[in-house]
Amino acid sequence: VEGPIVVCGGVAHATVPATLPELLGAGRRLADAAGVPLVAVTLGAQAPAADLGPAGADRVVALVHPNLGTYVQDLALAALTPLLRDLAPAVVLLAHDFTGRDLVAPLAWALGASAITDVTALEPDPAAPRFVRPVQGGIARATLAPRVWPVVVTVRPKSQPPAEPAPGRSAPAEVVTPALDGVGPRTRVVETRREQTAKRLEDADVVVAGGRGLGGPEAFALLDEAAAVLDGVVGASRVAVDSGWVPSSYQVGLTGKIVSPRLYLAVGISGAMQHMAGCAGAKTLVAINRDPEAPILQYAHYAAIGDFRRILPAFIARARELRGR
């Protein structure tokens, strides 16, 4: 397979997202194995302020247009498709965030490409890279190979280390103004409601999460208290979100946030596959559960069995004493 490796990321207020260094890391490893250049393509109302050369890029193309300040699928497609056709890449990497999930299929279609999503491991190869992703809620993983190139790949956030810093490499952004004037986007963003928990959850050092076993929204007050003592953030399983106990921004799991904290304290969470796929990256997993047979105990490093209403307040009180607060 010939052609460069391309990574794409949005730019907001001249800042690149945290996922872009991860994509550059993955892209660098693919590019080095194949002996091809790594091109970073950014979309936004501005070019990135930082030089992406030291983070791994050989070349940076900044698609800059006032209408690219907010992601709109039709505008992103109109900006990216002609540029990517010119670059003729072997692989296009996007983050598997909610922009990547919206963009990957129409972009692959527009390029006549293949697509592989939610990739957690990349296997560089001089001939043709392979891509590994979890399936069936994380109980197994599949290794996939494109039959059609290029392949558009979404990479799971936090799954890839950044590239070795290369302070000597510089890649000044080549600013390109895409022709968007004739594009009447078919969707219009009328409002954005930010839920602060969402970002904090992904970056949290400690996550205290609740599930079906909490029995209702009231018990989340106890989780708030535990999170306050441990300097953590509260999360939830899909059942708790679907039951309306907490907003969807709390959801940890394959379809919510993928977290990899130092400590994940799971309260009343049975351990459904799709939830565990979101927290299996935790360094230490602790379960408080009534059921000694709950599947979560197969993943937990520590467990206390019984009623969380009795265990958790005692845990919080003792943790407060031990931590001197």
Place this chain on the structure above:
Amino acid sequence: VRIAVCVKRVPDPEAPASNFRVADDGRALLPGRGVEWLMSTYDESAVEAALQLKDATGAEVTLVSVGPPDLEEFLRESLGTGADRAALLPVPPGTVLDAFATAHLLAAALRQTGPYDLVLCGRQASDTDAGLVGGLVAAALGLPSVAVVQHIAWAGERLTVERTVDDGIEVLELALPALLTISSERYPIRYATLPNILAAQTKEVVVLDASEALAAGADALRRVEVLGYAMAETRVECEVITADSEEEAGRRLAEVLHARGII
């Protein structure tokens, strides 16, 4: 108003890992005999979204699927929640489909049975979790698509939809026809009712002619090859905190975690 919902039958997504094994040649992940086959979770949410629009506007709801001929029975059962009719584009049992092949065939089925004002899919299938088919079907049909929609509000020729974004919710407006992939937060699963189950027996399940869509063979439609599956190793040693009372277990847990520098 005509709404189509694309639905897939999958092995129970809650079935434990011990019920699955990798085929000897590594090329398939096989559910054991005890594993139930169900509608994919997010497709159930998409059906619920369609049925709520039907309740509100009198829309006609069609379930559409691609797969082996025995899906006809699955579709008839699925009509028990209240959809009006179903269509199956059959492929020979054992046919391997990827997202591109599936989307090509679903688009053919939607063209044959449409036109539709709105096409709904689950945000991702519960077995592959890829989330590609919806966006590919939209592209194949030339429709705008929005991925991971939590809520749909219908206002004449326009829709207002709430889409999940990384730091919250984005509200979008778009014109019909369109395709949306649906998430579960605000569309709980609707269960079949006896009157609907009885009514489903007389509803139409159309088995479409797949010969044109499959003219080049399913293999020619695929763009991705699965080289192999491996079971994920997840089991870890669990230290269960034992104590005379639950309160004591809570205190001991804090002490153990503190002693090991975890809290």
